Amino acid sequence: MDVTPDFDIVIVGGGMAGAALACAVGRGDWRVALVDPVPPAPWQDEAPASQGPEDYDRRVVALTRASEEFLRSLGAWEQMAAQRISPYQGMYVWDADGTAHIEFQAADLYEPSLGHIVENRIVTGALWHQVRQLPVQIVSQKVAGFARMGELVRLTLGDGSSLTSKLVVAADGAESPLRRMAALPTREWDYEQHGIVATVVTEKPHQRTAWQRFLPEGPLAFLPLHGPDDRYCSIVWSTTPEQARELLAMPDEAFCAALGDAFEQRLGAVVGVSRRQALPLRQRHAKHYVQPGIALVADAAHTIHPLAGQGINLGFLDVAVLADELLRARERGVDFARLSVLQRFQRRRMGHNLATMAAMEGFKRLFGADPLPLRWMRNTGMRWLNEQAWLKNQVAALALAQDMLPKRWLSGVPQERVATTGLAH
Numbered sequence: 001m002d003v004t005p006d007f008d009i010v011i012v013g014g015g016m017a018g019a020a021l022a023c024a025v026g027r028g029d030w031r032v033a034l035v036d037p038v039p040p041a042p043w044q045d046e047a048p049a050s051q052g053p054e055d056y057d058r059r060v061v062a063l064t065r066a067s068e069e070f071l072r073s074l075g076a077w078e079q080m081a082a083q084r085i086s087p088y089q090g091m092y093v094w095d096a097d098g099t100a101h102i103e104f105q106a107a108d109l110y111e112p113s114l115g116h117i118v119e120n121r122i123v124t125g126a127l128w129h130q131v132r133q134l135p136v137q138i139v140s141q142k143v144a145g146f147a148r149m150g151e152l153v154r155l156t157l158g159d160g161s162s163l164t165s166k167l168v169v170a171a172d173g174a175e176s177p178l179r180r181m182a183a184l185p186t187r188e189w190d191y192e193q194h195g196i197v198a199t200v201v202t203e204k205p206h207q208r209t210a211w212q213r214f215l216p217e218g219p220l221a222f223l224p225l226h227g228p229d230d231r232y233c234s235i236v237w238s239t240t241p242e243q244a245r246e247l248l249a250m251p252d253e254a255f256c257a258a259l260g261d262a263f264e265q266r267l268g269a270v271v272g273v274s275r276r277q278a279l280p281l282r283q284r285h286a287k288h289y290v291q292p293g294i295a296l297v298a299d300a301a302h303t304i305h306p307l308a309g310q311g312i313n314l315g316f317l318d319v320a321v322l323a324d325e326l327l328r329a330r331e332r333g334v335d336f337a338r339l340s341v342l343q344r345f346q347r348r349r350m351g352h353n354l355a356t357m358a359a360m361e362g363f364k365r366l367f368g369a370d371p372l373p374l375r376w377m378r379n380t381g382m383r384w385l386n387e388q389a390w391l392k393n394q395v396a397a398l399a400l401a402q403d404m405l406p407k408r409w410l411s412g413v414p415q416e417r418v419a420t421t422g423l424a425h
């Protein structure tokens, strides 16, 4: 006997990835539910005040052009831009023990920017604002159980109720309870590093440049934020768990002094800091992204060191490709929940995710290595690459990742518009 499921697609987790997927597949083609115990507050159109470092979300992401395009096609980008996004035109990377550096400029690529720094709460809030206007059922519960019932999946919710679906998508983050419940195995390793995040105020303007210094304990990034006199930055300071504990315990003044020293006072003294938070850094990759009736996306499928700001950019590509495959199956009259459809998504994404993770791991090891020959190699390599304009531009163009986005998600809005209409703050 055929049982009619409650939904065609249930998305578990309403972070950036889950909310983006709900926008992409929730336009009425299917009965879609988005399940998250803590949906964000309703969207406010006015930009949040930026009178002090506490007015910013401590968690930010550097978004590539591909992510921008995808978010634009989902209708979220204009909302984000109306609140607060921070385009950056330069990137400057250097090594603690050498004299070499590498520098990228958007103008060399004839691009208006290399990307945008955006607070996580703005990305998530703008996506939820779109979801709330779509025929998507919002379920404010956590998922507590997973079971297969023939071709369907049954999810048990925190309040003891349950719902059934043809397909469930786990977008429930790095610890993914759903991945564990569905017994999808991962490979993972601890970096023995914590990332301290905070918003800081510097003496000198950030020059709309993303700065990163490689220290022996881990990289330190200053990411430019839109704010008074361009003097606000979001920092990610990756270091040992012991040093992270010490840095968190310091009074603000001592922390600012230590941070300024670690950053070689590139932007003058650090004169203000928000509350700080340390996040453990792990690399993790699911051995399979799909099984019958279930697919994993974004952090539920893979987490990566934040040194190159790729985590949710890879996650948005997962979401864009999964939605592309589901819509493609529908257009061809094929059952969208078929394992072969899900496997096409896995084939299109796993190689790129693994290659990016391997490259980041290589960077991390090269820059974390202390032996003299390796220090010489990375300084000579950086100096050499910085002088090779063509090659350097190829590397930067790869990082924009525009080619990876399925065509149906290209918004077609010329990028110059963003730079000239004042949409971008």
Ligand SMILES: Cc1cc2nc3c(=O)[nH]c(=O)nc-3n(C[C@H](O)[C@H](O)[C@H](O)COP(=O)(O)OP(=O)(O)OC[C@H]3O[C@@H](n4cnc5c(N)ncnc54)[C@H](O)[C@@H]3O)c2cc1C
Binding pocket: 012, 013, 014, 015, 016, 017, 018, 035, 036, 037, 038, 060, 061, 062, 063, 141, 142, 143, 144, 171, 172, 173, 174, 177, 178, 195, 197, 236, 279, 297, 298, 299, 300, 306, 308, 309, 310, 311, 312, 313, 314, 315
């Ligand atoms: C220090 C740091 C800096 C970073 N910088 C960058 C960057 O510059 N660029 C970049 O691209 N990426 C960056 N990342 C990575 C990026 O933050 C993550 O990739 C992104 O937040 C993952 O989004 P997600 O939607 O997959 O998961 P999450 O944001 O973790 O969302 C998961 C959602 O699932 C919900 N959930 C959990 N359990 C359940 C359950 N049982 N039932 C229902 N719902 C559930 C949660 O409430 C949450 O809303 C950084 C990460 C760190 C740690």
